[in-house]
Amino acid sequence: MKVAIVGGGLGGLSAAVTLAKAGAEVNLFEKNDHFGGKMMPVNEAGYHFDFGPNTITMPEAFQDVLRQGGLEKELSFTKLTHHTRNQFKDGTIFDLSSDRQYMKQQLYRLDQKGFQNYDAFLLEIERLFHLSKEYFLHRTFSGWKDYLSPSLAKGFAQVRPLESMDHFFRRYFSHPGIIQSLNRYSTYVGSNPYVTPATFAMIAHLELNDGVYYVPGGNTKIAENMANAAENQGAQLYKNTRVEKILTHNKQATGVMAGGHTYEADYVIVNGDLLQSVPELIDNEKRASLSDKKIRSFDPSISAFVIMAGLDTTMPDLHHHHVLFSRNYEKEFSSLKNGQYPEEPTIYIGTSAKSDSTLSSEGDNCFILVNAPALGTSTEIDRERYKEKIYEDLAHSGLPIKNHVSFEKVIGPEEIESRFGAYRGSLYGPSSNRRLQAFMRPFNQSQDFSNLYFCGGSTHPGGGSPMVVLSGQNVANQILGKIVHPE
Incomplete structure (x- = not known):
């Protein structure tokens, strides 16, 4: 069996790891000079930056793939x-932690309602996660009929699909800052907490019950080792090789044209x-089924404005993961929805050198990110002025980063x-701002070509590095005939 992966x-x-381990002849093509997609290493002037993701959860998802490739150690x-x-702007500090007692100590001081409800809250977000895992995360969707099984309907009814994340969190907490901290989980799937289904509160389970991780040497080591695992099983990986065309005949994908050469395939997987x-x-x-008109109907997730600053x-006063919140989170998301950069953005700073000093030869390696609107409807901004505004906001919050920048790189939408x-x-x-998009993302199997499959953040089960890894596993196992959808 020959498989081409775009x-x-x-x-x-x-x-690639799963299919190659099963004996498939795998050719994978990547247009960039690194593997891992947005998990891109930036190494300049003695600083290492993980372009993304900075926050790692569900390490078992990555380790399972490495185990298949013989490289779990x-x-x-x-x-x-x-x-x-x-x-927060009023000086309030609230640290997220997987230490339940530490969280309750903070809540006792800041939010009595949250203190009383915290144990119940942890149980509920755990329930949401395990229901999602049971009914959604480990399955592929090949067509509308896959959404009609009784088991899926049962699971769907139990994961709060009609309630917003914001409304859900307000059931348990009253302090505006704490609710704002939790609402930020919607941005992990590029969406708005005031409309995103409460189902995605399961992300809080991963951070508050299971925990947040980092990889010594940089999170990009994950992609590097997954590429090694694929090659260890015999897959052929090509960097700097753009796929120009998927070849088709009689409703079948027959291969790809990449780097000026033709590669025949029994199956084609699009990871982009x-x-x-x-x-x-x-x-x-x-x-x-996926015409240009259909594609234009999707509401895209948010983008990002990023400053990589080596100090x-x-x-x-800077922590590994540090968030400075805007005064009005709802206004911020309203601006993004209208295609505007927020006047007062929430600022995330990831400084991995706080936990691993080998990632910087001088000072802190600050990965600074603010939410930005998707292209197409957004208003033009003066990038230099917006960057300076972010630095000013940081300085007003007690983090005069600009005064110590020795390396800087800006990346926008x-x-x-x-x-x-x-x-x-x-x-x-696609964003999760519409309930239909949140649960019915583009199918993993093409409706037009039976042997063409899709994996990655734009299809099921959605965005976030563990989910993307699962999507690759799901598609590989579907091709290998290992997935049987329950009725």
Whole structure:
């Protein structure tokens, strides 16, 4: 069996390992000079930055793939118990932690309602996660009939699909800052907490019950080792090789044209953002179920405005994961929805050198990210002015980062679109702002070509590095006939 994989992100690498281990002849093509997609290493001026993701959960998802590739001992994950410092304009500090008693001590001081409800809250988000795991995460969707099984309907009814994340969190907490901290989980899937289904509160389970991790040497070691695992099983991986076309005949994908050469295939897997990749690789008239018109109907997730700042010093008040929240979170998301950069953005700073000093030869390696609107409807901004505004906001919050910058690199939605083939610069494909999009993402199997499959953040089960890895596993196992959907 021959399999061609378009894109060497985590989903493509995950599928490559499983298929190659099963004996398939796998050719994987990546247009960039690194494997891992948005999990891109940036090494400049003595600083290492993980472009993304900075926060790692579900390490078992990655270790399972490495185990299949015979390399599970090559990678270690270190847990951060008190993992995220949340800082507010009024001076309030609230740290997210997987230490239940530490969390309750903070809640006792800040939010009596939250203190009383915290144990029940942890049980409920755990329930949401395990229901999602049982009914959604380990299955592929090949067509509408897959959504009609009684077991799926039963699971769907139990995961709070009609309630918003914000409303759900307000059931348990009253302090605005604490609710804001939890609402930020919606951005992990590129969406708005005031409309995103409460189902996605399961993300809180991963951080507050299971824990947040990092990889010594940089999170990008995950992608590096997954690529090694695929090659260890015999897969052929090609960097700097763009796929120009998916070859088709009689409703079948017959292979790909890549780097000027033809590669025949019994199955083709598209790991890139399918909303961008499919129109580039297949003529519109051949894909009635995913036409240009259909693709334009999807609401894209948010994008990002990123500053990678290498400092000449270490800042003691800065934490590994540090968030400075805006005064009005709802207004911020309203601006993004209207295609505008927020006037007062929430700022995330990931400084992995706080936990691993080998990642910087001088001072802190600050990965600074603010939410940005997807391209196409957004207003133009003066990037230099917006960058300076972010630095000013940080200084007003007691983090005068600008005064110590010795290296700087800015990446916006335009670069995200071009470098990663991301539809309109979105980070996670379709958003979860519409309930139909949240649960019925583009199918994992093409409706137009029976042997064409999709994996990655733009399809099921969704965005976030563990979910992307699972999507690659799901598709590989579907091709190998190992997935049987329960009725």
